[in-house]
Amino acid sequence: MSKHTGRRQRWMRHDARMYSCAFGKVAYQQDGWYSLLDYKIRLPSEREAGLPSWQMHSQRLGPFKRSRNAMIALEREMTFLKNRHGADILFGDQLWAGA
DSSP states (O other): OOTTSOHHHHOEEEETTEEEOSSOEEEEETTEEEEEEEEEEEEOOSSSSSOOEEEEEEEEEEEESSHHHHHHHHHHHHHHHHHHHGGGEEEGGGGGTTO
């Protein structure tokens, strides 16, 4: 996530228990705030000329006392995964964009 845009600009509040951004959600569940992150990782093809396959993953981080802490945890986890997998990972809205 870019440090040049504020958290209020990156995150949209749906109601008192749900926030979302283009890459994930933060929800109040079971007396705590949780980060909900869905992503796909591209797996190498088994054959040289074959198409690569995608493996779906979901993570639930938490509980946190504040929604802000859950937002930061989601952004950190997303940055970690992006640094680890590079162009071979898709998050949130990218999953359904046809890429």
